[in-house]
Amino acid sequence: MKLKRTDWPRLQSLMLIAPFLLAMAVIFVMDTITDYAIAAAVFYTTVILVATRLLSARAVVVLACSCVLLTLVSFAFTRSGVYEVGLVNTAISIVAIGVTTYLALRLVAAEATAYETRERLLRIARVTSLGELTASIAHEINQPLTAIVTSAGACTRWLAQQPPSLDNARRAIDRIVQEANRSSEVIARIRGFTSGKEPQRSAFDLNDAIGEIVSLARSQIDHHEIALTLDLQPSLPEVLADKVQIEQVVGNLLLNAIEAMTTSTNKVRQLRIVSSTTDNGAVRCSIADSGVGFHQGEVDHLFDAFWTTKADGIGLGLTISRSIIEANGGRIWAEANQPSGAVLLFELPSVKRDTE
Ligand SMILES: Nc1ncnc2c1ncn2[C@@H]1O[C@H](COP(=O)(O)OP(=O)(O)OP(=O)(O)O)[C@@H](O)[C@H]1O
Ligand SMILES: [Mg+2]
Structure with missing residues (x-):
């Protein structure tokens, strides 16, 4: 059992990195068997650009260094064409790989900073x-x-x-x-x-609201190397609620999940967001993480105002979330996740159920 748990993340990273290695191998072969005049090595920049979206900064740097190395090896093994042309093309390819890596990583870092700034602003607004x-x-x-x-x-x-x-x-x-x-x-x-103003209720697809918040948090999810699984039920009945308020709730729950995982010693960071319909026709959303989870008795206090276990927490995120969900005719609760972490769930009335 223990073996499986530690091997899983390694296997996952290998599966993620495999397509890049394959693409690099193809470029390497093309670059080696073609003439000096054909700078196939510049295609390594495409590999790097895609890698910055999916892999950590460290993995991208390792890939970029490997690309440079492969370019030099290709140059050494290429037999046809004018040597000087090959030299110039190799130099151009290496510069292109270096510049692309630098700019792409700068862009990802800037996106992460922008997200963190927005999050900090939200906190400041609350304080x-x-x-x-x-x-x-x-x-x-x-x-x-x-x-x-x-x-x-x-x-x-x-x-x-x-x-x-x-x-x-x-x-x-x-x-x-x-x-x-x-x-x-x-x-x-x-x-x-x-208690805020009355919710402005309208019918909307909860999957859309989840998608919008996830794309806002995407850079933070990637930055913390969290594996996200979205299990959204297709053609979910629309919910009747205040979309902006519900997005605020999803944002709070997502933020808590990310914080719970980044402070956990558990190296496996898995976030799973599920939407579904319940037996009584309501729409349910659950956000499960592999973070610190709850200690004994904590579940009873989660929704209390100013109850926090974080040094910089206010303890209002879940309190506000509960008042929003209840004002929109739903309910919210927490459970322990298996084998570790927490699951926060909420349900909202669906348009279908309301009109029945
Ligand atoms: N996903 C989670 N995993 C583990 N503990 C959690 C999770 N979500 C909430 N908690 C616990 O519930 C407490 C209250 O959460 P809540 O969002 O209300 O406040 P906070 O995150 O501490 O501060 P803030 O008001 O800035 O959101 C947290 O301090 C944490 O101990
Ligand atoms: Mg919070």
């Missing part, structure tokens, strides 16, 4: 709105509280008088009740604000 919310609570609640304290002080003084001034004391108590009611209204207003 900022949290900061604003805290400031507004402090401001709005502070006023009635000050008034309550002042009125309570006045009330004590009216009662301490000889004889006690009961009318004035009653008026002070009325003011305390009024201010306390005002505080409750402020809290009710703030709760309305945090």
